[in-house]
Amino acid sequence: PLTPSPSPDIQGVIFDLDGVLTETAEYHYRGWQQLADEEGIPFNRQANEAMRGLSRRDSLLHLLGGRSRTEEQLQEMMERKNRYYLEFIKDVSAADLLPGSIELLDELRAAGIKVGIGSASKNA
Known part of the structure; x- marks a missing residue:
């Protein structure tokens, strides 16, 4: 002590x-999953693992897999994913500590x- x-x-x-x-990786996964579901993009844990270590923008581009979006749409999607993550992380409690x-x-x-x-x- x-x-x-x-x-x-x-x-x-x-x-x-x-x-x-x-x-916190699970909360990031859930945020990406929600975004992918809303956009009709297939997404699973294997796809999520491929995004580990990437920036939010690079993660989004990976998620989109070549699907075309305007810069404005990309920004909105990144902000939306971050909002989801922040909502999910509010649930973190002492029970979630390592x-x-x-x-x-x-x-x-x-x-x-x-x-x-x-x-x-x-x-x-």
Whole structure:
């Protein structure tokens, strides 16, 4: 366990949400699935895996598989997918945290260390 210190060297910790505290890939998948369903585009987990690591735009172009869309339509679709993702991620709770996350967060707080959460992903 961490012990509180009157002048800790570490004053705060910022965690990346994706894959560090919780696995958000499922929420991205659900967002893409909803968009694909609305657009009448076949989509499954295998197709989703092929998009891992791609930007939102490249993921959308992969999803479209050569189907033509205007730039305006592409922007709208990317924004729509992100709205779906943000709605789905609202359901994340302590039960969704990766093993050891709660204990570590509790220890940091008990030691007086401030905790923040961020994401480097433009898809978040």
